[in-house]
Amino acid sequence: MQKSGMVVITAITGMGGVGKTELAIRYAKEHEASYPGGICWFSARESNLAAEIIQFARLYMKLEVPQELGGKPLVLKQQVEWCWQNWQSSSGLVLLVLDDVTNLRSCRELLPKANHFRVLITTRLRSMDSSVVEEISLDVLEPKDALQLLTSLVDEKRVQRELQTAKELCQWLGHLPLGLQLVGVYLAKKPPNWSLTKILERLKEQKLLNEALNPSQKQLEQTLNTAERGILAAFEFSWQELNPTTRHVAKLLSLFAQNDFLWEWINSASQRLSLTESEIETANDELYQHHLVQWIEEKEGYCRIHTLIRQFLQDKLASTSSSSIEDSTEGLKMNYKQAFAAVMVEIAKEIAESATREFITSVQDAIPHLIEVAQSFIEAVRDEDLIFLFVGLGKFYIQQGLYTLAETWYIQCLSTVEIRLGEEHPDFVESLSNLAEIYKLLGKYTEAEHLVLQVLALKKSLLGEEHPDIAEILNKLGVIYYSLGKYAEAEPLYLKALEMRKRLFQEEHPYIAITLNNLALLYDSLGKYTEAEPLYLKVLEMRKRILGEEHPKVAMTLNNLALLYYHQGHYNEAEKFSLHAVKIDKHFLGEENPDFATDLHNLALIYSAQKRYGEAEISFLRVMEIKQCSLPKDHHLLTDTIYALGKMYKQMGCYTKAEPLCIKALDLDKNLLGDEHPCVATSLNNLAELYNLQGRYTEAKPLFIQALKIWEIRLGMNHPNTVICRNNLENLLARISSIPST
Structure with a gap:
């Protein structure tokens, strides 16, 4: 090595x-x-x-x-x-x-x-x-080494007294360390009058018994070699030594994925089988003493089981017979699975929409076991909990910007809920809504719109017109229309959602802050800055009071205020709010999160406007790295940064660096948003300005004309963007007309 x-x-x-x-x-x-x-x-x-x-x-x-x-x-x-x-x-x-x-x-x-x-x-x-x-x-032990291992586990005098039998015992176990360890631990607990001959005979009897077992155990036998079958017999010795309640806990162990697990999860699942704290503690001791479970020194509270032991325990669960816990065999098996699934569902429920980096790290070890439930034991999850398992997995990946992985779980959620609960169930509607949300994050706005309209119709039929969920869907639909550049359609939806939420909730409710924020964002985009600012300030005040001064939602509002002041040319004020947002999200979300990338992008915009190009370029390039990791290659947020970087290079006079970025941003915007979106007009105007600066007037003119037409229709004749573009076009036409004809 x-x-x-x-x-x-x-x-x-x-x-x-x-x-x-x-x-x-x-x-x-x-x-x-x-x-x-x-x-x-x-x-x-x-x-x-x-x-x-x-x-x-x-x-x-x-x-x-x-x-x-x-x-x-x-x-x-x-x-x-x-x-x-x-x-x-x-x-x-x-x-x-x-x-x-x-x-x-x-x-x-x-x-x-x-x-x-x-x-x-x-x-x-x-x-x-x-x-x-x-x-x-790594072959099995040499006979002398196998005998030495057995001696170290039992007692030298005991082995020497029956030396030949001890050698036969090692040979019968295939000189395999795991088998020797299981038998050695078993022997060490027995009184001195228990002879090695007696143990060997019992092992052979057990092997014969195993060969006549039920089909599931026969199938397991077929996958093992001779030495591993010896371990199976040795395992039976340990199994027979366990008290009945410890066996229940052991069967629970078999359900976990082949990854480290927290004993606390075993404890919680065992309690769901009506085992007492004392019984669980006894099980812990017995499983450890029989080497059926290993504690991990580096991870406090965590343990693991050997792959073969897990196989044997799975076999024990498969061959479970009825007991006092449940009258029917199948019912008892389901009890174990339900107990395990319930614990994992509770963990999934704890994964919040705004989970911090520390929380994501803390729940990391549970994810393989959540996946095990979703893939292997979904039938054990209660109907009322079904959606939480998939939503938890989805949120875990969303918080890391892994939207494609989240999409996979939300699609599986929708399919599973539809099959089990039907299309009329509220959780089916919720699953549609969650999938729409991930489509929005992925920039798949048309797919998101289709699902949200479907959700709105279903919610109205289930809940009526006056319900908090209706207000939420109206707000979501408004966000999608805003993203699609359909500002005229977004505003009435926001206003209706706000009116409903004010009626249904108290004035300080977080849902009211959400709609106020979205409405302010719309007004900012429409150039209605005096209408946007008081709404943002109100949202900031509300979120600080409800969530605390240093919450990611507060950072989002600070970020939006920074953009508003940037659009108005108040760069010092914008920088102050932007730096505060960056600080909060860096601490709570980490530097890999898409929300942190958005903060950094906006700070780079401000630096660029202040002509602090070196700082801006470093930030833009960092944002590009983050977004390329977490977003599809054609996502509009990635396009925004490509556009902004190209615009900055244009301002710096680096035209050869600017042009390919400006062209790429325009192509991506058209492909994602269509030819008539306001963002497309922004990219058209930017590329036209670049050509204009280079004296390429004939190439700039049609781009200015296209941009002006879109902005006049979408933003109105007096929007700042429309006015700027109109002036650009007029100046260009005047410049062209002043050029002497040849």
Whole structure:
């Protein structure tokens, strides 16, 4: 692992239970000082390894992984390659551990190529490319070592007294460490008169019994080799030692994903099975004493179970017979799943729309288990909780700007709710609304409009005209029309929503602040600055009082005020509000969040207007990185930054740098918003101004004419943008007419 000048890839191979993961853990702990660049551990069994790597890079390495480069979208594999290429190498060697790899081909495709990486793979498979990978085949123990391990677990006198039987016992267990550990722990708890001969006989009897078990256990047997079948018999010894309540807890363990889990979750699920605190504590002790669960030193309160143990526990759950908890066998199995699912749903409910960076990190470990419920045990989720599981997953990814991943869960939510609850159920309508929201975030406004109109019709039929939900949908529809540049259609929707919310809620309600903010944003866009400012100030006052001085919603309002003052040319006032918004969102959301990127974009606009071009350029380029990571390549927010950067280069006189950006912004706006959107007019006017400055009058003229026509129709004859464009066109025509004909 310490070879220099090359990436080193080492694979520990061997059967389940031989100690591959334990060896990797021991190596990582003992050689931590050799890897100043950090140690990254991924559970690679049946997981989306590419997504895990990208998410790790975003959360912990603070890398802004782009979704496209050079105008071309990047697939997951290319994004992973980008992560490795941009991983900080100045700190020194990095150890990357991929534990329990089950798909070698896909794993190899994702490995780094930079020579500051050292890769350690554990796998049961033995088909690694020896020209690339150094393979360490971790075979079962040598007979003498197996005997030594058994002796260390039991008692030397006891082993020496029946030395030949002890050797037979080791051989029967296939000299496999996990099996020896299970039997050794079992023996250590028995009185001295329990002979090794008696244990060996019982193991053989148990193996014969296993061979005559139900179909689910037979299927498990078929997947195991001879030594692993020996472990199954040894596991039965441990299982028989557990008291009935501990077995309930053990079966719950089998439902978790093959990832670390918090014992608190087990505790909560066990209580839902009517187990007492005392019984759960006993289960904790027994499972640990029998080596069926491992506590993780580095993560307080977290534990894990071996892959084979998880398989055996899943088999126990599958072969569950009726008990006092439930009369029917299937009912009892469902009880376990329902208890597990209920705990995960409660975690999903805690994921808020404005979750902080710290909260996202804290809930990270629960996400694989939420996904396990969504993919494998959705039938165990109660009807009234069904939507919360998917919404929690969606919010988790939205808060990181991973809108495409959120879209996947919202689509699955809609499908699942429709099948189980039907199209008339309120949660189906809510699922439509959530999907519309993610389409809005993705810039898919037409799809969002279609869904919101559908939601509005369904809500009215279910709730009537006078209901808070109707006001919410009117507000959402107004936002979509505003985004589409349909300002005349957005305003009456905002006003109606505001009127309803004032009737239905008290004056200080957050929902009223939302609509006031949207209305102010509309007036700002229409150039009605004197109408927008008092609304923004009122929203700021309300949100500070309701949410506190340093909340992301407060930052959003500060940001909007900054833009308003920027549009009016009050740059010092704008900068003050913008810097405050940046500070709040940087602290609460982190520098990877799209909302932080919006703050930084607006600050760059102000710097550019103040001719502080160096500061503006740094900010714009940083915003581009963030947005390329979190947004589709044709999203309007990304286009906004491309446009603004091109405009700044134009102001600086850097025409060759400005032109491709101005053209790209115009093309993206047309493709996304259509030919008649006000943003398209803005891009047309900007490109026309660039051509005008270069003396390319014949190219500038038709662009000014198109922009003026759009603004006159959409914003009115007296809007500041319309007036500026009209003056630009008139000056251009005067300049053209003054040019002598040839």
